[in-house]
Amino acid sequence: MKQFFAFVEKEFYHIFRDKATMLIILLMPVVQVLIFGFAITTDIQNTEVAVVDLSNTPDSRGLIDKIDAGTYFHVTERLASSAQLEKLFKKGDIKIGLIIPPDFSDDMAAGQKTKVQLVTDASNPNEASIVNGYLQNIIGAYSLNRYPGDAPVVGTTVETRMLYSPQLKSAYTFVPGVIGLVLMLICTLMTSVSIVRERELGTMEALLVAPSKPIYIIFAKTVPYFAVSIFNLLVIILLSIFAFDVPIRGSFLMFFLASITYIFTSLCLGIFISTVSKTQQIAMIISLMGLMLPTVLLSGLMFPIESMPAVLQGLSYLLPARWFIEMGRIIMIKGLGFGYIWMQWTILMGMAILFLGLSVRGFKVRLT
Amino acid sequence: METSVVASLVSKSFGHGNHRVQALDGVSLRIGRGELFGIIGPDGSGKTTLFRILASLMLPDKGRAYIEDFDTVSQYRDIRKIIGYMPGRFSLYQDLSVEENLKFFATLFGSDIEKSYPNIRPIYRYLEPFKTRKAGKLSGGMKQKLALCCALIHNPKVLLLDEPTTGVDPVSRLEFWEMLDLLKAQGITVIASTPYMNEAMRCQRLCFLQNGKVVGCDTPENIRKAFPFKVFSVKSADKFRLLGDLRNFPACHACYPFGAYHHFYYKEGTIRMEELESYLASLQHEEIKIKESEPTIEDCFMELMSQGGEHGN
Amino acid sequence: MGIRERLLRERKAIQALQDGYVIKVKDLTKKFGDFTAVDHISFEVKKGEIFGFLGANGAGKTTAIRMLCGLHRPTSGSGMVAGFDIATQQEDIKRHIGYMSQKFALYNDLKVWENIRLFAGIYGMSDSAIAKKTDQMLDRLGFMAEKNTMVGELPLGWKQKLAFSVAIFHEPEIVFLDEPTGGVDPLTRRQFWELIYEAVSRGITVFVTTHYMDEAEYCNRVSMMVDGRIEMLDTPKNLRTHFGVETMEEVFTLVAQRATRSDD
Numbered sequence: 001m002k003q004f005f006a007f008v009e010k011e012f013y014h015i016f017r018d019k020a021t022m023l024i025i026l027l028m029p030v031v032q033v034l035i036f037g038f039a040i041t042t043d044i045q046n047t048e049v050a051v052v053d054l055s056n057t058p059d060s061r062g063l064i065d066k067i068d069a070g071t072y073f074h075v076t077e078r079l080a081s082s083a084q085l086e087k088l089f090k091k092g093d094i095k096i097g098l099i100i101p102p103d104f105s106d107d108m109a110a111g112q113k114t115k116v117q118l119v120t121d122a123s124n125p126n127e128a129s130i131v132n133g134y135l136q137n138i139i140g141a142y143s144l145n146r147y148p149g150d151a152p153v154v155g156t157t158v159e160t161r162m163l164y165s166p167q168l169k170s171a172y173t174f175v176p177g178v179i180g181l182v183l184m185l186i187c188t189l190m191t192s193v194s195i196v197r198e199r200e201l202g203t204m205e206a207l208l209v210a211p212s213k214p215i216y217i218i219f220a221k222t223v224p225y226f227a228v229s230i231f232n233l234l235v236i237i238l239l240s241i242f243a244f245d246v247p248i249r250g251s252f253l254m255f256f257l258a259s260i261t262y263i264f265t266s267l268c269l270g271i272f273i274s275t276v277s278k279t280q281q282i283a284m285i286i287s288l289m290g291l292m293l294p295t296v297l298l299s300g301l302m303f304p305i306e307s308m309p310a311v312l313q314g315l316s317y318l319l320p321a322r323w324f325i326e327m328g329r330i331i332m333i334k335g336l337g338f339g340y341i342w343m344q345w346t347i348l349m350g351m352a353i354l355f356l357g358l359s360v361r362g363f364k365v366r367l368t
Numbered sequence: 369m370e371t372s373v374v375a376s377l378v379s380k381s382f383g384h385g386n387h388r389v390q391a392l393d394g395v396s397l398r399i400g401r402g403e404l405f406g407i408i409g410p411d412g413s414g415k416t417t418l419f420r421i422l423a424s425l426m427l428p429d430k431g432r433a434y435i436e437d438f439d440t441v442s443q444y445r446d447i448r449k450i451i452g453y454m455p456g457r458f459s460l461y462q463d464l465s466v467e468e469n470l471k472f473f474a475t476l477f478g479s480d481i482e483k484s485y486p487n488i489r490p491i492y493r494y495l496e497p498f499k500t501r502k503a504g505k506l507s508g509g510m511k512q513k514l515a516l517c518c519a520l521i522h523n524p525k526v527l528l529l530d531e532p533t534t535g536v537d538p539v540s541r542l543e544f545w546e547m548l549d550l551l552k553a554q555g556i557t558v559i560a561s562t563p564y565m566n567e568a569m570r571c572q573r574l575c576f577l578q579n580g581k582v583v584g585c586d587t588p589e590n591i592r593k594a595f596p597f598k599v600f601s602v603k604s605a606d607k608f609r610l611l612g613d614l615r616n617f618p619a620c621h622a623c624y625p626f627g628a629y630h631h632f633y634y635k636e637g638t639i640r641m642e643e644l645e646s647y648l649a650s651l652q653h654e655e656i657k658i659k660e661s662e663p664t665i666e667d668c669f670m671e672l673m674s675q676g677g678e679h680g681n
Numbered sequence: 682m683g684i685r686e687r688l689l690r691e692r693k694a695i696q697a698l699q700d701g702y703v704i705k706v707k708d709l710t711k712k713f714g715d716f717t718a719v720d721h722i723s724f725e726v727k728k729g730e731i732f733g734f735l736g737a738n739g740a741g742k743t744t745a746i747r748m749l750c751g752l753h754r755p756t757s758g759s760g761m762v763a764g765f766d767i768a769t770q771q772e773d774i775k776r777h778i779g780y781m782s783q784k785f786a787l788y789n790d791l792k793v794w795e796n797i798r799l800f801a802g803i804y805g806m807s808d809s810a811i812a813k814k815t816d817q818m819l820d821r822l823g824f825m826a827e828k829n830t831m832v833g834e835l836p837l838g839w840k841q842k843l844a845f846s847v848a849i850f851h852e853p854e855i856v857f858l859d860e861p862t863g864g865v866d867p868l869t870r871r872q873f874w875e876l877i878y879e880a881v882s883r884g885i886t887v888f889v890t891t892h893y894m895d896e897a898e899y900c901n902r903v904s905m906m907v908d909g910r911i912e913m914l915d916t917p918k919n920l921r922t923h924f925g926v927e928t929m930e931e932v933f934t935l936v937a938q939r940a941t942r943s944d945d
Contacts, residue, residue, distance in 0.1 A: 002475055002478070003475055003476060003478065005475075006471070006472050006475035006476065009472075010461065010464065010468075010472050013461075013463065013464055013468065014461070014463060017463045018463070201459070201462075202455055202457040202458070202459040203459050203460065203461060205425065205453075205455045205457075205459050206453070206455065206459040206460065206473075206518070207476070208425055208448075209423050209424070209425060209448055209451065209453040210448060210473065210476045210477060210522075211445060211448045211449045211476070211477065212476050365444070366424070366425050366426055366427060366444075367420060367425045367426055387834075409866070410836075410838070410866035410868065410869065411836050411837040411838050411864070411865060411866055411869070412836040412837065507737075507738040507739035508738040508739075509737070509738045509739075510738075531864060534863060534864040535738075535783070535860065535863045535864065535892065536738060536892065537736070537737040537738045537892055537933075537937070538892060538894055538930055538933045538934060538937070539737055539933065539934055539937040539938070540737065540738060541892075542934065563864050563865065563866055563867070564893070565867060566930070607878075607899070608875075608878040608881075608882065611875070611878075624868075624871050625871055625874060625895075625899060626895060627894070627895035627897075627898035627899075627928065627929065628898045628917065628918070628921075666867050669866075669867050669868075670867055670868045670871075673866070673867075673868045674868065
């Protein structure tokens, strides 16, 4: 056992003395969370709205204030006619315009369906439909609040994607995905490279010629990355909670268990890659091209798995990240318990044991 | 002398098809306990492969090898406890300090620095002033001493050193071989390869390896006695032209530069010194100096190599 | 550095070459932080000379060579190589020298002729000149059959001979050889030195480091560095006489013992 700790100590030295790599490992999760949280997010923030208020009543002004009050929209222009609005659109100054008809207030008071007109710049259809949807939501909520019991003014369409995200926040869905990606990168890539590196540097020769147990060499490699992964996991969770207001609806302990299982699986996969790779380059390519890319594209991180062709869906079964992301969403967003994730958890454990078994069997006690 | 290391008809080849290389071809050796045994041979003659097979790091295709009666294939675990091995390439952790490397390797063998200190003291005293320095920042000579320390830390019975002094300056090399003498005196079997022939002279026995075969194995003294030619040491002002002219002389078997002099090999009785001198004088050589010399190990090495013919391929 | 001083330095460099010196350095110094790797070295190398540059590991040889090749800027001191100032004309120096080290010489994953074409191309030789000279060179080395062989498949000794031939392929004024024969067997080492002699007979100056003391004897003059300084510089014969010993090995041992800086 003392030998094992000697290995672990050595591994920690390697990691902490490689300042540049260490920095990347520690900063990567922060950067990734920020990128996914702000840049790639489909949320809208401070979208500029031009309003043509032809009604000009307390009801219509209240609606405008309501729109302006939230963080999504910012009413920048108050115009007198729809002709002016058209001009602004042509100049490209504005993405969305709202026209409140003169009879807005009367219709509302009469309990009739009111009509407001939303004009959106659909040159980016995706963005336009999201902006449209948000604004519709606000208007619908406004009329409900003002005259409870009445039918919504405008039909609200909420995308299915937002089912568990009533404030229409996509931040919820990306957090488990980012955790899956970052941990895969650290656990799998780093571990796979670090074993092959010893073979390339020739230090493996010195280890092998000593009475060192292969299982110790292998496991010691994983310990520091395990520690770093836990640290990163906590950073991502804290960042999600405090910067993006993502709550963990389910049990935190359960989520932690799911993450640790995933870390374990990723480490075992890294070890397995290192036993089949001859050079650091090959290990790197397998990890990056063979794992990172499919994880980003197929694990459900970016695109919903359900809408993929059957072949790709089949491929996604092979990715540990897919199962972890599913578990993460079930626990974090749906707030459900172990009864709903046992299958994903068992699959991950099975993968881990398979990789580990193959690695120990494939570890070469001699040079080739 | 009791036997410590045995290789019996060991063969090993690499690659496939046209690129198949026979690294070792029926190598047999018997090395006594406490012997300082040298392995020399040109690049690619199979020295490193032989070391790796003895160190149980590689499996021979054919033949057997034993270290202290342990089979290198089936009993590799036992062997790894009793050998110290220094690979040709520096194989310690460059980002760990001298002390951390030693500590790590000591723990690997279930020991610690304090317990192992008597084993390494004569060498470690050179390293002690730099014990907190990272191994990667040591000079060549110091790296080799550290590697030797790490190989000695578990008090091995057999020490395998694959070109331990390559790239090391002459003074550090001398110190290194003085250490090997000390180890030999302690009864440790030392097997070392070297490209420096003056180091090879310090071995009790030498084995010449060429194209994976043992082409000679004897004491340095006997190897020199077996040299089939007489040697003139010749020099003149223009060394390069002298070399060509000496080679053109009919009685010349071969001629190579040896430091300040060229060594001129000839069959006994085929030429007198005066004949050679007047030949060179007739070619306008100046400051001619000729003397008879005893063949050195290096002379023998080169003769064996040129007999091998297909050198370097 | 002002334009005047720069011109003056460069004129001096050309003058030194015309006077028959390929290297001329004065008080060349390189410091890394408070560590002085090279400490005021001064020497000249004449055209067509084989100059041996000896020293223990860590005496400062590599740093000195890097300054001469224009890879390190000297902290102080001046010097010229191949008619160019080492402080201001590094790029010109690089075009007029050859360099070969034991650690890296050729690309193992390129074929013999591809390596030649690559390095000759770097020095701006035309394709037709390269093609013609490649065949000449391989023919002379007896490597014609290996033209399409991967360099990685050649034995070390062959590689080193080839690397040397590539280093002088563009006919440099001077070639720097950093331990070219390290780990090479005695016979191949001698073949290597015969290539050096041949290059010298074509007028190329050779600047060489080695740990084989018999090779020090093949040099016209030998310098020895101890603790960053040049402790002695003379012909091998004079050095042996001076120290009253038989071999350069003994000279080296006597001089190296003066070192106080035992490492680095």
